[in-house]
């Protein structure tokens with residue numbers, strides 16, 4: 001278990017981490033997401049006792065890392081795989097670490113097997129690819145068979161096979177009841193690996209949620225454009241659909257998709273005052289959309305419909321005598337969603 005409470009780190013005038021609070025629970029893979037410079041590495045370094053917090057605290061199994069009685073067996077970490085000295089062999093490197101932690105030689109053999117480096121164990125690290133270095137870093141983290149694992153950008157440099165291997169490894173370690181925290185700036189990869197997502201931006205917490213919840217908010221939808229948008233919207237909603245403006249605007253109005261957790265804004269629709277045409281109740285505050293009423297205007301604005309297939313939408317439009325000028329299935333890319341959330 002990792003507990004981060006009101007953690008703050010200032011580097012001179014740079015506020016790298018700001019009042020960050022979240023838990024990382026055992027039995028799950030937790031993804032720690034943020035753009036470059038968001039504060040992920042700084043947070044991990046504070047959890048690992050390598051940097052001193054300006055304020056707040058970060059605990060592993062209820063105590064600070066430096067107060068753990070048997071640190072290597074309680075927590076394993078990989079921060080920067082490139083830092084490893086290149087002159088030694090992988091075996092010699094791991095054996096030195098094992099020796100320092102009072103861990104037997106047999107464990108070195110085991111972890112080399114586990115990360116797929118047994119065949120390269122006697123080769124000098126200097127000749128390793130970035131992916132091999134990542135595997136070696138993960139082997140080092142696993143040496144003490146720890147209950148808590150902290151990995152900074154472990155996917156970097158891995159090829160697709162390596163990424164799949166790592167995903168399976170981390171999920172099985174979590175299934176054994178371990179606490180697994182890994183950072184990344186790749187939303188799609190994290191969504192495939194992590195059960196929970198802690199997303200930060202500029203050192204602050206933006207989201208702490210399950211991956212399933214986040215994916216649900218960015219589910220598939222169908223983009224439609226109709227000169228009878230209001231009538232069609234009513235018919236679609238009556239059939240159980242949720243409708244919101246699509247994630248762009250080509251009018252002079254403000255952008256329509258905002259992310260409430262990022263802005264803290266209350267995005268519940270306000271009554272439309274300039275046309276008075278449609279009640280705001282047309283617009284459920286679904287998925288945190290910055291919503292506004294639908295108007296029938298020219299070719300109509302682009303709307304994102306969720307909860308119905310494109311075929312069902314077409315049938316409903318026909319049954320209600322609504323022309324449709326565009327009907328396109330769309331899946332919001334998770335990277336797009338992440339850009340929106342974390343900006």
Ligand SMILES: Nc1ncnc2c1ncn2[C@@H]1O[C@H](COP(=O)(O)OP(=O)(O)OP(=O)(O)O)[C@@H](O)[C@H]1O
Pocket residue numbers: 011014015016034035036037038039040041042043185
């Ligand atoms: N030792 C340091 N001295 C001064 N500023 C630092 C130091 N370490 C990090 N920073 C600054 O703190 C902020 C957070 O950096 P950090 O490396 O924690 O972010 P990150 O999310 O891990 O980014 P990346 O994915 O690029 O590693 C950045 O503005 C960075 O420049």
